[in-house]
Amino acid sequence: MQQIGAPTRTILHGQSWGASVAAKTAERYATSVNGKSPYDAVLLTSGVLGGGSLSYDFRFDLRVVYQAVCGNHPRADEPSYPLWQGLPLNATLTRAQLASRVDECTGVRLPAAQRTPQQRQNLADTMGAVAIAESSLIAHLNWGTWHFQDVVFRRLVGRNPFSNDRVRYSGSHDDVALNARVFRVRADSAARADFAADADLTGRIAVPVLTMHAINDPTAFVELESVFRATMQRGGSAKGLVQLFTDDRDHSYLSDAQNVAAMRALLAWVERGTKPTPAGVAEQCRTVESVFAPETGCRFLPAYAPRPLSARVPPRNP
16 A cells, blocks of 8 residues: 555455465454455455365365375385374475375376276276366375375374264275275364364355356365355355356466456446346456457356265265
């Protein structure tokens, strides 16, 4: 403000995990010194909007399924540890070394024709039991390693927030054998409560909220939007929520035209009180698309509604 003056409008925008941070910020700083919200509206794109309680269960599933199938993270000749830790603090494993282990077991970075029969089966078993794309396997396993290490040791003082004690995994060539090998654990209830208190949302946002999400997002599942809608309903803010969905396969970039259309719709909502509709935003996108030629960037799906998260990620114990 010292450089450009007080803004006419302030839109709070968050992307990916930043979308959860932005939503949390809008909840926490609902009023400023003058009794009004410091933000006019909130834009959340490709959001990880299930909070800590729900957004990472599938990565724990991947962690335990991968180990049951591949047995090399950790290897049999390395010190064992409970997989919910992600990685012990004194471990020296690097991301490049983990990627090599994943290749060794699944051949995921090889052309399909160059994988051995065992690698093809290992990859199919892992992907069948955990609903992620092959292209994101190493990235999600990284998060299930170093991110979990951060959550457990730096945020929860070594306590476990993850459960899978009653989850039954399916989709492999032998589910009975897979479930017999999978590491099982029940969360420390106090740790899960602390994690939720820090990272979950209340759904109490006093200004308009617009979300935009690719339906084939490989990193933040689109089903997290159904969690966010339910959260906003519980918090009494659902009337101030509009959700947009696009036929994209990227996690972050959803085209210039789509972002501009979403922002214009949000500003019109703030300035004129005109609540946008998905169909209206899709139409507006077509009017601005030519500015960004030769990009063809309008892929909104106005009628799309995401499934519940439980359709993709097995629910945990309460």
